[in-house]
Amino acid sequence: MVTVLVDRVKPMASELAPLPEGVAEVIFSSAELAAAVGRLAERIAADYRDREVLLVGVLKGALFFAADLARALHRAGLAPDRMTLDFIAVSSYGNSRRSSGEVRLLKDTSESAEGRHVLIVEDIVDNGHTLHYLRSMFGGRAPASLAACALLDKPFHRGVDVPVEYVGLEAPDEFVVGYGLDYQESYRHLPYVARLHPWVYRD
Numbered sequence: 001m002v003t004v005l006v007d008r009v010k011p012m013a014s015e016l017a018p019l020p021e022g023v024a025e026v027i028f029s030s031a032e033l034a035a036a037v038g039r040l041a042e043r044i045a046a047d048y049r050d051r052e053v054l055l056v057g058v059l060k061g062a063l064f065f066a067a068d069l070a071r072a073l074h075r076a077g078l079a080p081d082r083m084t085l086d087f088i089a090v091s092s093y094g095n096s097r098r099s100s101g102e103v104r105l106l107k108d109t110s111e112s113a114e115g116r117h118v119l120i121v122e123d124i125v126d127n128g129h130t131l132h133y134l135r136s137m138f139g140g141r142a143p144a145s146l147a148a149c150a151l152l153d154k155p156f157h158r159g160v161d162v163p164v165e166y167v168g169l170e171a172p173d174e175f176v177v178g179y180g181l182d183y184q185e186s187y188r189h190l191p192y193v194a195r196l197h198p199w200v201y202r203d
């Protein structure tokens, strides 16, 4: 059980009303996200100070988080030759709001994981099937070590028990979008994490 203390930070003025059509409420402002990324980077930089880390961002959702985390690791003192950034693309949600549990590999990494200190970088862990799939896939590639970092942990509907070594924030038990997270490929580019009005996704 990971306990997360969230410093409530006011949304930036540009994140207050009017919110875009369909967005009901900002849950984590860009300032809160940046603070969470900074805290994660401090922990990771300390833990990997004697190892070279291979960061594997999970597309598409972790696009912004992985980019911000990589730069925060630099600010946290991780030497430039201690980190390699790579990406993998998987899909489990399709166009629905609930993960299907069936994970499809859309794009593999270009770097080999063998003998490397692999850190999987996820935007969110919900039922856990995606991370479980990735952990067993990378685990089978003989890495020197394997760990996972998630900006958001939504632990309420786990379908599988999967470890997450680094958690930024606990997400509420709601469908959230923004900062990489989408609904039917929209809302990814919001700089904050937000809740949608139910009418957006009402079936």
Ligand code: PRP
Residues within 6 Å of the ligand: 058, 059, 060, 061, 062, 090, 091, 092, 093, 094, 099, 122, 123, 124, 125, 126, 127, 128, 129, 130, 131, 181, 182
């Ligand atoms: C989302 C999210 C995580 C995964 C988490 O990806 O980005 O990778 O689902 O869900 P789970 O813990 O319930 O398995 P999605 O499959 O929607 O693809 P996307 O990142 O391209 O949006």
